[in-house]
Amino acid sequence: MKEGDTKTKAPSVRRRTLLLLNEDDVGFTRALSDVYIDSVEVAPNRVVIRAYNGSRNCDIYFEEFFFTSSPVNFINRFVELRDIIKTNKRLSFSCVGEVINRDGVISMLVNKHSDFRVEDLYLSIFLVNFKSK
Template identity: 40%
Template structure:
């Protein structure tokens, strides 16, 4: 069952945290890493799961157990998934798939703005099959999305469905996202340009995030993209309310999360490809 309250415990400090208040907490990053069960005497650690297909909630930390008297106690089961060894391959995402990801970001944002978004309720799931611990291991193929060079598989190769791309807000990025392709959207605060490099600085409250366009991007993009970023830089200096939406690889540079974008169709400004945005902005 989902959990909606937790105890934030740090040194001698304890504080009740709810799923409705955690993201507004001034120490959000520290809070989400120090959450525990609220039941007296239960020391099970919890993690925060932001709103996605289901409403935001807390869940029990892997390999942490509640005491039997706790209202959130459950017995862990050995499942078939535990018996699988995993092989990982990367798959290049098609322009069509990236377009779908960016379109979904726009749609969800519009629904939230209009108040028409509905959180999906949990459906009853079939219990996972139990397995014989002595049985032979099965191997499953884990497909990882990528927009970079040298992917193991091309889009749709071997009739394998393209993997999904998870969306992240700046406040919810964590080390679990590193080296994964994610989607992000936020408002641009600054643009830096160089010969074979452009950097967009995004900001959400106290959180900053940099989006890098580097040598691989410019080697494969039309030559006029250099001018596009110069024009965007000029516009942002005059008006800092342009929304960036993009798909790219999450990295960590100088102890800060950032994104590396590799292709010209993998991002939009104000829900438009940059060439169209600049054309409309100058009209």
């Protein structure tokens, strides 16, 4: 920090459950918790995780910016996660991202690989632990 610079605290991120996430949150960064992964769609430079809690769904998008700032071949980790989900494994999911409205549906956009967890673990750590079971 240079002389004259002041420390500023980043704004707090409000936590939301899927039931409380709504149109008023669009454009803001929110922490989503207490959801489970329903499906994982993988395409080049894009992943969509469909999360659910009860009867509510939310699509979580990981797009090109996410992959340009992530470790090399990070998309392969999503392929592994997709394969685990296909075995009907119920996994918890949480993330921090921008709430967006896509095609009239409230969704989230995650931009950093450290901003989401599977079973309360970073994806890479979860995959290592899962394979060692």
